[in-house]
Amino acid sequence: MLAWLLLVLLSAAAAAAPPALPQPLPVPGGVALLPLEAAAREPPVAYYDGRRVLVLPHEGGWLAVVGIPLSAAPGEHVLQVRHGAAARRYPFTVHPKQYAEQHLTLPERLVHPSPAELQRIRREARRLRAALTHWRPVAPETLLFSWPVQGEVSSPFGLRRFLNGEPRRPHSGLDIAAPQGTPVRAPAAGRVLDTGRFFFNGNTVVLDHGQGLITLYCHLARIAVAPGQEVAAGALLGTVGMSGRATGPHLHWGVSLNGALVDPRLFLPPEDVAAATTP
């Protein structure tokens, strides 16, 4: 009887457990968590910057998980929400964040590509953009990731980069240094959306976790999956390499929400991040 009661209590606790959510950080390159007041069972449909936003059931209502692009200007932003015939605006504040600078020196060919290479780069940028803005109406299994590779963070998200002295786009992912051939594993379940060999990103895998949550794995030595394949958390995606534009073997890991590349660390357990950043 007591054991039965304990089981019932434990199941109730498990059912009431909060969903695994990213850390809220409403800054450029961060994530805003916005509770939506909607009592009905049908989920509300939310848009930010013209793109569909991930919405999860949360505490008897709904929660919008909004990715904020690095290019967003600090200030008031608005989430547009439709619920049946009703439309509502949810204003939220994007706070400023100053990211550090990084200066890199690379071979001129990679800094100033040839016209033919430029054509290839533009084509690949469109292909990657299409993958990162893909919407699949399936809720992600979790919004809490495990590290895709064991290694040291060699370059954080958001660094304002200068190549051979020229300002370039900020670093839109997290670099994890690891020896060539180290396994790269899916940080959560998903479906392989695209794979390919890209000029800058080298051998790349794009994983779709559902509702606009997409992850990106670049500079791989080897790709171990194919487009359309369903992968479980921990499945082998490929191995660490230095294909494309890389100065040493590492994984460039990108996390995109509603088309915005955001800081992957916000999706990792906070204690893991603290341990990884301790010198």
Ligand SMILES: [Zn+2]
């Ligand atoms: Zn990188």
